[in-house]
Amino acid sequence: MHCAAGFFDNSANMNDSRSPHFGDAERWARLTEKQRACLDLLLERKSSKQIARILGIAKPTVDQRIATARAVLGAADRDEAALRYARLKTVYDPVIHDPARIPLPTRLVPSHFPNGDPAETIALKDGAFITEGPSASQPPFGDLWRPDHSLSKRVMMMAAMLVMAVILILAGLAIGRELTRLISG
Structure with a gap:
């Protein structure tokens, strides 16, 4: 009779989440998404009030979800529930892939042009726009704005700009003066 009573006690404990017979997979499956959301924030050391604000629910609802999750996980307090949840999460909810994309290494492609250079290569310069028509070969001011001018050319350009400013x-x-003379009569 004593063995039978012990058997019934163990079978009653099978439904209790603290039972050693209750598997981790079953515990993970019994946690709802809402409980997991609360536990995720609990892992970040958020208080019930902070969790409630983040999830847009009442604080008693957060406390109720955490208490239910504690019972499912068989934890004595919030910290133990967070630790057990973190351990289960690494097993049953792993990150499948890292969202960071690593570019494939570049590879050289053999050239099909003689001497490795196409016959009509377009030379691009900073600030130059390639357009259709006769002005496509030269920018509007020719090579006036090139940065590699000699010192004498730079001095002459600055002098020309100064003369234009004075004019x-x-x-x-x-x-x-003419407008003032016309207005004053």
């Missing part, structure tokens, strides 16, 4: 200022002053 524009003098023209503006002359126009202003």
Whole structure:
């Protein structure tokens, strides 16, 4: 009779999640998605209040979900529940692949052109736009804006810009003087 009573006690404990006969896979399967969401945030050391704010639910709902998850996991407190959940998560919810993409290494392709250079190679320069028509070979100002000009060319370009600036200022002053004379009578 004593053995029979012990047998019944063990069979009653089979449904209890603290039973050693209750498998990890069954515990994982019994956790709901909502409980897992709370436990995920519990792993990040969030309080019930913070979890409630993040999930947009009431704090008592969070406490109820964590308490139910604790019972499923057979944990005595929140910390033990988090540890057991973390262990189960690594086994039953592993990351399948890393989302980071590693580019394939580049490989050289053999050239089909004589001397390895196509007959009509387009030379691109910084800031130059290739267009159709006669101006396609040269930019609008020729080689004026090239950065590799000699010092004497740079000095001459700066002098020309200074002369243009002086002419524009003098023209503006002359126009202003004439307008003032016309307005004043």
